[in-house]
Amino acid sequence: MAGQSGKAALASRGVLRRSGMSALLALAAMTGTLPVAQGHTPWRRIGLTQLRAAAPELNGTGITVAQVEASLCPHGDKFEPNCAATGQPSFKFTFINCSGTVGVKPDIRAQSAHATRVGWIFYGNRGGNVMTGVCPDVSHIDVWNAQALYRQLCRASPSLIPPGQIAAPAVINQSYVFEDAATVEIRSVDAVFDNYAARHNTLFISAIGNGLAMTTETGWPSQVNPPADAYNDLAVATCNGTTGIGPACDGRSKPDISAPGTETSYAAPLVSGAAALLLQAGKEGLGGSTTADTDIRVIKALLLNGATKPADWTNSYTIYKHVYIFNAPNAFTFTPLDPRYGSGVLNVYHAYEGLLAGEHSPTASTTLNGQSMPTAYTYAAAPQPLKGWNLGASNTRAGSNRLHHYLFVLPKTAGTSWNLTATLDWNVTWAGTTLLMDHFYLYLLNASGEVAWSKSPIDNVQQIHLNKLAPGTYDLVVMEHGSPVPIPRSHYALSWDFTPVYPGRRTLTDGRHR
Structure with missing residues (x-):
């Protein structure tokens, strides 16, 4: 389906940042349809059915997560999921709107179908015979407007703990992109996300964008858009839907991983939910430690190493020279990952097996x-x-x-x-x-x-x-x-x-x- 996008300024330290003389950066959100039941694709394909059978207690308990959404301006600040539709009680949510105002009560005027679908896949909890999301029992869900989150990260001492909460989110799903970003803007965006991730052990998991309609405005345009191209970010493509391909605009291997989804917005929350399950397992000592196995570098390594490689997976660009990625600067004949699938298709059960093997x-x-x-x-x-x-x-x-x-x-x-x-x-x-x-x-x-x-x-x-x-x-x-x-x-x-x-x-x- 066609992506929805709204023009919004990329704010840094309270100053509107323009793309040189070009238009303001766009925050793009995407639409789609609801997922299928838990016993079928994509749950079987990503190893979730197998994990639920082996370790039913892994459901996100004790993990605080965040969901970051773009406002669909000029139609108002629409970034909230419909809590009831996701099956989660409203008291589990905190909302931070585009002005940075914190609220604990849902606002029907701010609800977004895109946010609701992303939330359903990520942490949905309808119970009974209805499909649940990947991590339905998370402790708390912070829902951020993307502009507000970015402004907070640009502060001298950023904090993602909303007033009244005791914990910052450990996993942050970002199903949006900054469109038309120039090189200097990309480096600024990468810096704030990378520094926060490294210093606070926070795993950002971001959709890369849906392809040719969403590219960077750099000397060599890339279909991997910020914030997904940040080094410490886990960048997600879709393995069976409308998706961008890598590499990043500087030739780095992105995406990191792929997952099923009609568009990248709906592949990303599968990976975010899987990360939350691994963090719960780590916190409970299933990997032999409660510190090393909750480090975001370990979680990232386990997810990438456990990914299933499709039949056409390759880290050699020579397999498909016709693809425009050969124009990328610093692109090598062999790279660490495939520019379409990254390390492969998410398999949370394989990643869980890797964690259980111990340090x-x-x-x-x-x-x-x-x-x-x-x-x-x-x-x-x-x-x-x-x-x-x-x-x-x-x-x-x-x-x-x-x-x-x-x-x-x-x-x-x-x-x-x-x-x-x-x-x-x-x-x-x-x-x-x-x-x-x-x-x-x-x-x-x-x-x-x-x-x-x-x-x-x-x-x-x-x-x-x-x-x-x-x-x-x-x-x-x-x-x-x-x-x-x-x-x-x-x-x-x-x-x-x-x-x-x-x-x-x-x-x-x-x-x-x-």
Whole structure:
């Protein structure tokens, strides 16, 4: 369906920001139809049916979330969902309108069909035989007007805790875009979202936009619109509907993940709900900790690593040269993610399995001087579990590279070969419009040398996906690339999954089997 959009000014510190001499930025909201019942698509496709059967207690309990909506001006400040239609009691909601006024009572004049549908998918709770949303038992829902949220994030000391509330939202769904953004505006938007996410451990999950009708106004137009193109944001495309494709306007790998939906507005709340479920599992200690496994870097790594890869998934642009993405600056022949699906299609059950596998520290850490390439770790050590994750810490000395080794032994008895997906991510921050970014690379090594690598110099995510690895000993290496000056301690999240391939069983594109 055609998107609805209204022109609205992008406000920064109380000043209207224009796109140079162009029109004011638009906040675009999109429309669609209600989802199908829980036992069918898309719940089965995203692993939610399987998760509900395995862990019915995971429903969002104890998690505060937020929903950010665009006003459909000039028709008034329409950004609220219809609480009754979502099945949630009105006392669970706080509303922050375009002027920043906080309210606790729904305003029928401010209700939006778009907001209602997004809320239904995200946290709907009708009960009985009627479909519920992904996280129906969340503790509280803050509903923000997008302009008000952006102005708050631009403050010197931003806070997303509304008066009367005790907790800021842990997951924020953003089913809107800033349209026609110029490069300087994009960097400003990225900076405020990235800094808040990194400093407050808040996961922003944003729709990228619906394609050619929604692009950036940069030297090379991109279909990935802010705020989805922020580094620390989890950018969402739809795998089966009207969607933009990547990369971002600077060539970075975006989107990060995809999900079913008629448009990206309705794919994003599926991912937001899945993140809330993983955060609940982490808070309850199901990953072995109540701190590391609620870190947004870990949640992001688990979601990306658990995604199912469609048959045409690729991280090589050479597969479809006709697509205009080849015009992007800094675009590489191989990138960490697919510019259509990101890491793949959301599968919350696979991500949950990854969390349950627990945190495992590196087998060893070493230092390489200069620009030397890593070599496999050769010392005798106990191998790592074949599925797991780690929130690792790293710091380098001037001119050196710091290597963190994860040693694995793939036995012959478990199958004829093995499939691997490994995902690495980390946060960035900004000083004004200057990006402050560590550089981590991901390698898979054996005794003969490099087997595979992911080393994009512009992304804050790396991924290795391989099918049919031979049995043997492997070293999965996270390398922090050194700089001319010492780098303070930084953190990364790594998730991995080695899966055996059995003779006579069909291998799926994501390395799993039927």
